[in-house]
Amino acid sequence: GQNIDQPTEMTATEGAIVQINCTYQTSGFNGLFWYQQHAGEAPTFLSYNVLDGLEEKGRFSSFLSRSKGYSYLLLKELQMKDSASYLCAVGVYNQGGKLIFGQGTELSVKP
Amino acid sequence: GAVVSQHPSRVICKSGTSVKIECRSLDFQATTMFWYRQFPKKSLMLMATSNEGSKATYEQGVEKDKFLINHASLTLSTLTVTSAHPEDSSFYICSAPRGQMSTEAFFGQGTRLTVV
Numbered sequence: 001g002q003n004i005d006q007p008t009e010m011t012a013t014e015g016a017i018v019q020i021n022c023t024y025q026t027s028g029f030n031g032l033f034w035y036q037q038h039a040g041e042a043p044t045f046l047s048y049n050v051l052d053g054l055e056e057k058g059r060f061s062s063f064l065s066r067s068k069g070y071s072y073l074l075l076k077e078l079q080m081k082d083s084a085s086y087l088c089a090v091g092v093y094n095q096g097g098k099l100i101f102g103q104g105t106e107l108s109v110k111p
Numbered sequence: 112g113a114v115v116s117q118h119p120s121r122v123i124c125k126s127g128t129s130v131k132i133e134c135r136s137l138d139f140q141a142t143t144m145f146w147y148r149q150f151p152k153k154s155l156m157l158m159a160t161s162n163e164g165s166k167a168t169y170e171q172g173v174e175k176d177k178f179l180i181n182h183a184s185l186t187l188s189t190l191t192v193t194s195a196h197p198e199d200s201s202f203y204i205c206s207a208p209r210g211q212m213s214t215e216a217f218f219g220q221g222t223r224l225t226v227v
Contacts, residue, residue, distance in 0.1 A: 041220075042221045043155070043204075045215065085154075087154055089155075096208045097145065097206065097208025097215070098143075098160060099145070099157070099206070099216060101157075102154060104153070104154040106152070
């Protein structure tokens with residue numbers, strides 16, 4: 001079975017750094033994805049990790065530890081427009097494109 | 112631009128009627144597509160895997176007679192919500208991987224269904 005866990009809500013201040021954690025237990029792992037979703041819109045792809053380590057992409061970075069079943073998304077220099085839901089998702093092995101999502105973390109960025 | 116197009120973006124229907132939602136891959140062929148449902152302030156819940164030329168694979172707890180899936184061509188999958196009720200009101204979204212070995216799925220724009 002699949003179990004993906006992330007905090008429900010987080011609040012941070014504009015200009016600060018925030019780390020959103022995700023832990024997972026899966027029967028077949030094919031990479032970990034992070035998506036950003038604004039209310040009423042489709043998710044937007046942020047990052048993909050399949051090997052251990054840190055992937056940096058501008059203000060966003062994502063980290064994966066497969067042995068610990070753990071990932072985090074790091075957002076730097078927070079902006080008001082970063083207020084959104086952040087979804088952690090695990091790719092299912094041998095089923096290309098199939099994703100199992102965590103419950104999502106609602107991030108509120110305040111001035 | 113979008114690589115997966117979903118239509119309609121919003122639909123309001125009366126209880127008891129059926130609603131069809133289309134998901135198209137625009138510049139690639141998708142032998143597999145995925146349908147998700149999202150409740151307010153919740154995450155995406157996988158409903159089913161749509162397989163071109165064969166029956167869809169439904170996740171546990173999803174009524175296949177309620178949510179009919181047809182994947183008649185390599186670029187189109189449809190989800191029909193049959194005999195809709197207010198509890199079926201939700202955000203429905205499809206995705207398609209580009210290539211059989213692709214790990215990333217491209218999402219459609221989503222459909223907001225309201226049953227009155």
